[in-house]
Amino acid sequence: MGRRGTRAPVAPLGQRDGVDPARVRLPADPDGAWRTVRDHLVERYAAAIGAGRVDAMLTGGAFVGADGRPVTGREPYAPGLYLWFHREFPPEEPVPFAVGIVHRDERIVVADKPHFLATTPRGRHVTETALARLRRELGLPGLQPAHRLDRLTAGLVLFVVRPEHRGAYQTLFRDRRVVKEYEAVAPYDPGLALPVTVRSRIVKERGVLAAREVPGEPNSESRIELLAHRDGLGRYRLVPATGQTHQLRVHMARLGVPIVDDPLYPAVREDGPEDFTRPLRLLARRLEFTDPVTGDPVRCVSRLSLSGPA
Numbered sequence: 001m002g003r004r005g006t007r008a009p010v011a012p013l014g015q016r017d018g019v020d021p022a023r024v025r026l027p028a029d030p031d032g033a034w035r036t037v038r039d040h041l042v043e044r045y046a047a048a049i050g051a052g053r054v055d056a057m058l059t060g061g062a063f064v065g066a067d068g069r070p071v072t073g074r075e076p077y078a079p080g081l082y083l084w085f086h087r088e089f090p091p092e093e094p095v096p097f098a099v100g101i102v103h104r105d106e107r108i109v110v111a112d113k114p115h116f117l118a119t120t121p122r123g124r125h126v127t128e129t130a131l132a133r134l135r136r137e138l139g140l141p142g143l144q145p146a147h148r149l150d151r152l153t154a155g156l157v158l159f160v161v162r163p164e165h166r167g168a169y170q171t172l173f174r175d176r177r178v179v180k181e182y183e184a185v186a187p188y189d190p191g192l193a194l195p196v197t198v199r200s201r202i203v204k205e206r207g208v209l210a211a212r213e214v215p216g217e218p219n220s221e222s223r224i225e226l227l228a229h230r231d232g233l234g235r236y237r238l239v240p241a242t243g244q245t246h247q248l249r250v251h252m253a254r255l256g257v258p259i260v261d262d263p264l265y266p267a268v269r270e271d272g273p274e275d276f277t278r279p280l281r282l283l284a285r286r287l288e289f290t291d292p293v294t295g296d297p298v299r300c301v302s303r304l305s306l307s308g309p310a
Contacts, residue, residue: 012068013084015141018132019121024083037083038073057085092128096276099133102156102300107293108169109134109143109159110300115279118151130157147173150246152263155182155284155302168292173243179288181239182248183227185281185308186257188234195225198254204245210264211246213254220244222251230309233260238282248282260308281306 013021026040034040038058042051057063061070063085071083100112111130118125121132135143146158146169160166172178199218204211221241228235234257238248246265252258253265260281263269283306288299 008082009066011084012064012066013086015135016086017127018135018141019087019089019126021084021086024085026077026079026081026083028079029077034077036073036077037071037075037081040077041073062086087126089126090124092125093274095128099130099137100303102303103298104138107161107165107291108146108298109138109140109161110287110298111157111159112302112304113149113154113157113284114304115152115154116274116276119145119148119157125151131159134159146170147178147243149284150282152280153182153282153284154279154304156287156300157284158287165293172289172292176241177289179286180284181237181286183283183285183306184236184238184248184252184259185233185306186236186252186259188226188229188232188309189255189257192255192257195223196255197221197223198251200251200254202244202247202250210268211244211250213250220247220251222248224251224255228309233308235306235309237285249280281308 011021042054045054058073063071063083066082095117097114102112103110113130118129121129143159144166146160149157160169199221200213201216201218202211202220203214223239225237226234227237249265258265261278262280285302291298
């Protein structure tokens with residue numbers, strides 16, 4: 001099985017479809033409620049998959065310890081031990097767009113993520129994510145994102161090849177040392193004075209689809225510029241100084257020019273089948289930063305485009 005310690009051992013299972021195995025650390029049991037490993041696993045997972053399925057996984061050797069040997073479930077319960085297993089995912093609708101590569105070296109991959117593809121596994125989007133696809137397609141099982149991009153937003157995402165470098169690139173985003181520029185297509189309002197800098201306090205509550213603005217000290221800032229307009233639509237350059245969830249979408253809606261085909265702003269659209277012909281017209285166009293490992297300047301521009309006024 002596993003071993004005690006504050007640091008998790010290396011996973012004994014490889015990835016499946018570009019997705020890491022799930023890891024479980026057996027918690028403290030002050031009341032002695034679990035005599036065996038099976039007792040805990042059934043209590044932990046039976047509500048989601050049923051006790052019968054837990055037993056079938058144990059019988060089939062789906063759970064393994066740190067040494068890679070299957071766990072039968074009959075082992076005495078021991079807090080602090082680690083187990084691993086592969087989750088079973090329901091079928092996902094394939095996103096019919098490829099992930100492009102804008103830049104690749106021995107440390108990083110800058111990808112052009114298409115609309116509708118999540119950056120990382122989460123919820124009902126697991127194998128159909130940019131991370132899982134790139135791990136499979138590039139043969140880079142250690143690949144990890146340095147930041148995230150909304151599932152409905154297309155454009156540039158920075159991935160790190162080796163775990164030891166991930167912190168350095170994540171720090172660039174945390175410390176706002178990355179220039180990020182977006183483009184959007186939205187209604188044109190001749191009465192809207194642009195460019196403008198929008199500041200507000202945005203909160204996103206767990207389980208609620210849309211973020212909202214609330215009174216208080218601003219935690220978000222976006223600069224909005226008009227690039228061109230035609231036939232009632234405008235093409236806008238959006239430069240966020242902060243990175244709150246859905247920030248640009250919230251700020252465009254606040255200005256009265258919500259991004260075309262936004263299903264959440266200004267109003268939540270009824271959920272239905274994914275319409276791949278109507279992407280949110282928001283694109284992460286440019287990433288620019290100084291590489292924290294080499295000190296070299298890096299400037300990437302998306303090869304994707306939005307339909308709308310040029």
